[in-house]
Amino acid sequence: MSNIADFAPGGYRYIPALFQYSSGIAAMPGYEIERARFVQPLTLVEGFGAVEQHLKLLGLPLTSFAACELRTPAPFTEQGFYEFNKAYVGTLQRWGIYRGGDAPVNPVARTNVCPMYAPPKEAVLHAFSYAVPAARSTASSNHATFVIAGGGETSGSGTSYQDRIVRHGDTSPEGMREKVSCVIEEMERRLVSFGLTWRDAGSTQVYTVQNIAHLVGELLASRGACEQGMAWTYARPPVQGLEFEMDVRRVARDVLI
DSSP: OOOOEEETTTTEEEOOOBTTBBSEEEEOTTEEEEEEEEEEEEEHHHHHHHHHHHHHHTTOOGGGEEEEEEEOSSOBOHHHHHHHHHHHHHHHHHTTOOBOSSSOBOOOEEEEEEESSSOOSSOEEEEEEEEEEGGGOTTOOSSOOEEEEEEESBOSOOSSHHHHBTTTTOOSHHHHHHHHHHHHHHHHHHHHHTTOOGGGOSEEEEEOSSOOHHHIIIIIGGGTTTTTOEEEEOEEOSBTTOOOEEEEEEOSEEEEO
16 A cells, blocks of 8 residues: 555545645545535636635635646646646645645645647636535545546656656557556556545546547446546646546535535
């Protein structure tokens, strides 16, 4: 099992990863994860303000914020992505979630993708998830609730994304098979870290503008990853060169705000 850390002020556990996000979160005992999606995505400033208001109405601390889903205009360069992330974590630091320094800590999971059509003019907040004491949840569940963060087809070591992208620049059927396989295997590692399997998934999401129809049955459905359906969002991953991203979740309640 991977190194799982508790974020007690938020009521959830997480898989440590990078300064900008964790690899996934799961409710601690006595808590459940809920998700709220905006009817119309909001700019990050407006969106984070709406998050504060929503959590306040529920009587929850800002530290209960556990995961978010962003939409950005187009894939970033690596430097652009770094600069964007520095600004993004500033809000989490103000909320008492992110800790900077030489060994930064960020428990919040994240998916950030770029719609191919009708992209936003600036980064927007599409949805967010948070931990609620189970006794106060309006939809108490006997199942584990969690959010596995979005992940693209990177593998191995290297000094940049470009060095680690699987079959970089290859969107042939075989190239996409290797890319998709890489991401699926990473999703499985993250699930296993929390003691979970595909059977625990409430929903599986894929994000790509490449043709993966020939791979859905062979690589996803055959593993049980689509038992609750699969949502395909026609969008690109957030960094130039990446072609495929996935995330997985199960929440106790999903609401529109």
